[in-house]
Amino acid sequence: MRRIVVSAEILAGNEVVLTGDPFHHLFRVLRMKSGDEVLLLDGQGGCCRCRIGRVESRRAALTVVERWTEEEKVIPIRLIQGLPKGDKFDFILQKGTEVGVSVFAPVIMERSVPLLKGENGQQRFARWRRIVDEAARQCRRPRVPEIQPLVDLASALEDGAGGLRLLCWEEGSRLLGEVLPGSRPARVTVLIGPEGGFTAPEVALALEAGYAPVRLGPRILRTETAGIVIAAWLQFLYGDMG
Missing domain, CATH: 2.40.240.20 (Hypothetical PUA domain-like; domain 1)
Known part of the structure; x- marks a missing residue:
């Protein structure tokens, strides 16, 4: 149907x-x-x-x-994503919806490339909304994820209290699997940087907010790939993909 x-x-x-x-x-x-x-x-x-x-x-x-x-059995995941170049965030919205992300929080970071001219904030948000709606329809997801307003990193971190908080950083001392608890956390917030990664002040800000720095293994993933991989991993361990 x-x-x-x-x-x-x-x-x-x-x-x-x-x-x-x-x-x-x-x-x-x-x-x-x-x-x-x-x-x-x-x-x-x-x-x-x-x-x-x-x-x-x-x-x-x-x-x-x-x-x-219809109720979902996903683990609630909030993906704080440093805004990447071009239309990469469109891909993140689409695939993140498919793997069970509940909230997308796009943020402007120091190494984010300025947004293309010709599309104002309202038009951009409407386009993002259509992408998520269509992805939810295509994957038969009964709940459509939330897209939060575009803000700076400090503002996004203020809204991430509670649950497990992960800073995906190639210089993290521990692997993701070493940090994940055995029992299901109430919610997970995942912080991903843009191309070029985080600056030192941004890492310090996340650590101060209680984020655990983790690596994803020996390979450096693209910004549009990292959050999707983590979300799928979390849904396999704690949600409805296992």
């Missing part, structure tokens, strides 16, 4: 009215028609199986046939 993410407000009643992007995707891209059924997700675990009724030029009415809630 086709799946699409919509806002929770749309699913409040027994009849659903679709307009805008959801309407375009279902009826212009997927070519669905009256009588077809579709699964509408609110991105927070709410699921509605709906039957398409009236289809007009720019809106459609659907009837809710069945409603339920």
Whole structure:
């Protein structure tokens, strides 16, 4: 059955009215028609199986046939990612969603390359949101990850209290496997630097905030790879991939 993410407000009643992007995707891209059924997700675990009724030029009415809630068994992972060059963060959002990241926290670091001109913050965030929505739909994930506003490192670290906190740093004295506890932590925050890595003041800031410096082995992973590898490892050990 086709799946699409919509806002929770749309699913409040027994009849659903679709307009805008959801309407375009279902009826212009997927070519669905009256009588077809579709699964509408609110991105927070709410699921509605709906039957398409009236289809007009720019809106459609659907009837809710069945409603339920799906819970995830992922371990909550917040990925603080130093903003990389070009569209690499798009890749991180897509693959991070697939492996179970719950929160993406993009940050500007000293070695982050300035963002490309021509796209303002609102447009950029909307594009990131579409990438995560589509990735969640594609991998059949009932909950859509949160994308936090773009901030500096100090601000991002303030929001990382509690749980296990990991600083992925090639000069870390311990391997990741040596730091991970035997029992499942309540949550994990993973800090990844941009191309060029962390500066000394940034490392000091993370250590002061309680982050454990860890290495991922003998190979240096790319910034767009490191967080995905760690998230998959954590979901295998503590979440729903093991």
